[in-house]
Amino acid sequence: MRPLAPGVHQLLGRPPHMINAYLVEDVLVDAGTPAARKRLARGLDGRRLSAHVVTHAHPDHYGSSHAVCERYDVPLWAGQKDADAIETSTPVPAPGRIPKLMSRMKMPDAHPVARGLREGDEVAGFTVLEVPGHSPGHIALWRDHDGVLICGDVFFNLLWPSGPPDFLTWDREQNRASMRRLAELRPKLVLFGHGRPLRDPDRLRRLVG
Known part of the structure; x- marks a missing residue:
């Protein structure tokens, strides 16, 4: 487990930074795919966990949520407008043929x-x-006093900062508006669902123009 800021740790996956989960104090943020359950347990066993938060209802973020909540007997929290998708495991697809097939x-x-x-x-x-935008009920987590932002998939940072792929995004225009909103915060540390942490307050603003 990698410390990133006071009370914030990253649970590294394989390959590192591809699909991220974070421990914020005693709350797990996101849970990767179903295959991540053993990796998460290795990082979390022996630690106190009070709750599990999912940034959005996509299967690479709530994939091991059921296993985590059962193992540690903790409640699952998520954006109100994504709750039904998690409770029924039916994410709202993006427009187009490929998302419908997926x-x-x-x-x-x-x-x-x-x-x-x-x-x-x-x-x-x-x-x-x-x-x-990326999903109907996507949420981010913002800590104002030190500028730490957990942005889920509003942005990606796999090779460089970008928006999420269009074919995985429920409403592209809404996500662009969310990107602009988060960039205006000028975060000092950005933690992504996919990609390495970013410590550059102006990088996101340059991306959204």
């Missing part, structure tokens, strides 16, 4: 959402921001 693939185990998160809610010292 939606027919076997999905991760469903799990009840104990708390639907809304704008302004507090999670482990972070403020919930509603940033829809």
Whole structure:
């Protein structure tokens, strides 16, 4: 487990930074794919866990959520508008033929959402921001006092900072608006669902123009 900021750790996957999960104080943020459950357990066993938050209802973010919540007996929290997709394991597909075909693939185990998160809610010292577009109920987590942002998939940073792929994004225009909103925060540390951490307050602003 890699420390990134006070109370914030990254659980590295294989390959590193491809699909990220974070431990924020005693809250797990995202849970990778179903194949990540053993890796997550290696990082979390022996630690106190009080809750599990999912940034958005895509199977590479809630894939091991059911297993995590069962293993550690913790509640699952997610954006209110993504709660049904997680509880039924039926993510809302992006427009187009390929996303519709992908939606027919076997999905991760469903799990009840104990708390639907809304704008302004507090999670482990972070403020919930509603940033829809990649999914209808996508959320980000923002810590104002030191500028740490957990952005989920509003941005990617696999080779360089970018928006998420269009064919995986439910509403591209809404996601662009969410990108602009987060960039205006000028975060000092950006943590992505996919990609390495970024410590450059102006990089996102240059990306969105």
